[in-house]
Amino acid sequence: MTGVRNSLFLLLFCGSALAAQPWKPDDGPSEAEIDAALGRSPPTPSGMPSTPSITPSGLAIPVVGIPMARLTDTFSASRGGGARRHNAIDIMAPRGTPVVAAADGVVERLHASRGLGGITAYVRSVDGAWTYYYAHLDGYAPGLQQGQRIRRGDPIGFVGSTGNASATAPHLHFAISRMGPADRWWQGTPVNPYPLLAGRMASR
C-alpha cells in the first residue's frame, strides 16, 4: 500500500515538476538544417586547407583538401544492379567539405531531386563543349544561381549524401560530359574524369 502511495506521489510530483518547467522548443530542424535552408555555409571541417588542388590537366580537384593520390577510378563501375555504368567518379570527403568548380563555366542548371543525384549542379564550359556535373551536395554555396559565370575554384556547394548516396558515406559524385552543340544539360557523352584529375591514365 505504501508502495502504491509512493508511486502515486512520485507521479503527481514529477507531473507537476514537468509542468512547472519553462517552455522549451521541441525537436525542430537542427542548426545545420536551418543554415542550409538560409543558404549559410556550414563550418569547414577542421584541418582542411581552403584552396583546391590544381592538376596537370588544368582542372581543379572539385573537393577542397583532397589530393590526387586519394582519388579512385570508379568510372566503369556498375551501379543500380549492374546494367547502368557509373560514368563518374565518387570523391569521398566529410559532410560539409567545400565543393568547388573544376573549371570555368556558366551554371546552367541547379536541380534538386529525391532521386539519383539529389542536390546537383550542372556547369557548362563557356565554349559549350563540356559539362561538369556535381551531385549529392549537402547544399549550394550561398548565392549560387543559374546563369552565373564562375571561375575554376569558385564555390559550388558542400559534400553531402542527398539523392541515392549512403548517409554514412558522404561524397561528391563528379562527372564530365563532352557536349554536342544541341545537347541539353543532362545530355552529352561521358568522359572519365579520373585520368584528368589524378594525373595518370585510368586502369583498363
Ligand SMILES: [Zn+2]
Ligand atoms: Zn557516384
